[in-house]
Amino acid sequence: MSLLNLQNLSLVLSVDLFRNLSLVVGEGERLGVVAANGRGKSSLMRVISGELEPTDGMVTRARGLKTGVVPQYVPQDWLDITLYNVVLGGLDEDAQMHESWRVDIILDDLSVPQDMRDRAMRHLSGGWQRLALLARTQIAEPDLLLLDEPTNHLDLEKIALLEGWLNDLPRSTAVIMCSHDRAFLDAVTKRTLFLRPENSQIYALPYSRARLALDEADAADARQYQKDMKTAQQLRKQAAKLNNIGINSGSDLLVVKTKQLKDRAEKLEDAAKPAHLERSAGVIKLAGQSSHARALVVIDNLDVVTPDSRVLYKTGRLWINPGDRIVLLGANGTGKTRLLTMVRNVITGVELESAALKATPSLVLGYSDQALSELNDKFTPLETIIRRFDIGDQKARSLLAGAGMNIDMQGKAVAHLSGGQKARLAMLVLRLTHPNFYILDEPTNHLDIEGQEALEAELLNSDAACLLVSHDRSFVRNTGNRFWQIVKNKLVEVESPEPFFEVAAQTAG
Structure with a gap:
């Protein structure tokens, strides 16, 4: 049965986002929508939900179609409500009175711990907040579920949990999802729409196979x-x-x-029509400088501790050499980011070297974390660049334009940029730093697939070393050449991330 029919749909919002898009969505659909940042994915979802009118074309919905839209962020007036009550609010008043048991069932399906259910939303991690919003939307049993970047802020275990939950939805429920997580798309979709300004392409294949066909x-x-x-x-x-x-x-x-x-x-x-050239929100290009030191960082039986000196794990004797791209593996809360912070503090001189942690003096650090804390929300992108780098106003504007930021964006406070725009600004700052050692904590958050692939290529083609944490399985597989895993109270080197990925999936199941 057809739930949704898009006929010759076009949308123009200052630029052409897409034209003449035709698409039929039936019961049980699992459709992935792929495009560069700022190229119309979220706008298409708004058109499908009825929130936005198309410029041209027709949207035909099945009579009585119930569409569920999962918000990207928690509304301010929900922050002081408990997780349980936020999900309960997805039911109508009568169902809240007589069918509240449905809340416990869906929270059980999503493996939400009992003690978590009575916490206010503001006290939850981004991952639990996302799952709460998903549960609130799905508890109303929509015919069509719309997900925009559903894996943002989720760790590997929660991503695996989400994959299993989506695959276990009623067969009649259709799901359309926009995502930059390639492994996630492969796991949960059966069709892929590559959204383009002209001639959008649809394949009855999950992402990776569809991408090969598209190429x-x-x-x-x-x-x-x-x-x-x-x-x-x-x-x-x-x-x-x-x-x-x-x-x-x-x-x-x-x-x-x-x-x-x-x-x-x-x-x-x-x-004659030239082949499609994907113009993402800007080019990401890192520029490293070489270091001739044999070992860049030496870690010798370091105690990785919390800020209050509680020992999380011991490292044994490890070292990082030029060209090493080391991925740190471990469950959330085990201390991955803490090790990154300790290494960073020694390189930058915030903490003194010790017998347990030493860094060669020739290191130039490039750092980016998932919160993009290197960016000051009060500065504009132009101020961000000219305050840190002596390159002049005109050169700074040119570089920002190359990173996908027009004159208007360059003058807006960073706080008003989208997640993707902030991520590209952070990558530009990295490039201009000319590092030979990268510390990257969830660097692909908010980057589109083209941006991820560009970052992967630059890391692979660079002699610079890298210590990184990522929940993006495709990124880890494509970039890592060494893997350190936190196992109980020890940090050990492993040959491959695959056993860790498998355990995360089994734990979620």
């Missing part, structure tokens, strides 16, 4: 375009030769033939 189609389009343009050029050369001969001989037939060749060339050029 092949784009490559074929590029070859055809080159072939058509080459043919048109040859026709114009032939027309020029015939024209000269016709003028010299006075032949009307050759003049007519010349015009025919020119007309064919023009038609071919008009019909």
Whole structure:
């Protein structure tokens, strides 16, 4: 049964987001929507939900269709409400009185601990808040569930939990989700929509397989375009030769033939379409400087401790060499970020070196965390750059434009930028720092897939070393060449992240 029918849908909001999009969504649909940041994913979801009118085209919904939209953030007036009551608010008044047991069932399905249910939303982690919003939406049993970046703020265990929960939804429930998490899309979707300003592409495949098909189609389009343009050029050369001969001989037939060749060339050029070039919200390019030190960081039986000196785990003897891309694995709350902080503090001189933790003096640190704390929300992007780097106003504006920020954005306070724009600004700051050692804590948060791939490529092509934490399985698999795992009270080196991923999935199950 068809739940939703989009016919020749177009949306223009200062720029063309998409045109002539046609899509049918049926019962049980599992559709992933993929596009660069700022290219219309959230706007398409708003059109589907009825919150936004399209510029052109038609949206036809099944009679009585109930659509559930999971908000990205907790509304301010919900922050002091308990998790349980926020979910209960997803039911109508009569159901709240007589069917409150449904709240316990859905919270059990999402493995929400009993003590967590009575906590106010403001006292929950971002991950638990996201699951609470999801539960509130789903408890109303919508026919169509709309999810916008559902894995943001979730750790690996909660992502695995969400995957299992989505796959266990009633078969009739349709789900449309926008996400930059490639492994998540592969696990929960069956169709993929690549949203484009022109000629959006839909494949009846999960993301990775659909991406291969899309790349092949784009490559074929590029070859055809080159072939058509080459043919048109040859026709114009032939027309020029015939024209000269016709003028010299006075032949009307050759003049007519010349015009025919020119007309064919023009038609071919008009019909030829260049292959799609994804223009994301800006180019991410890191620029490192080399270090000739043999060991950049030496960790010798370090006690990783909380700020109040409680020991979390011991490291044993470890070292980081040029070119190492070390991924730190461990459950939430085990102290991954604490080790990053301790290494960072020694490199920057906030803490003195000790026998247990030493860093070579030649290190230039590039740092980014999931809260993007290196950015000051009160500064504009332009101020962020010119206050830190002596490059001049004009150069700063040019670099910001290359990072996807137009003149208007450059003058807005960082607090008013989207998550994706902030992430790209943070990447630009990293680039201008010219580091040879990166500490990255959830660097792909808010980055679109193209941005993630660009960051991966830069890390792979750089001699700089990297110590990172990430819940993005694709990013970890593509970038890491060494893996340190927190096992009970010890930090040990492991060959692969896959056993850790499998345990996280089993724990969620």
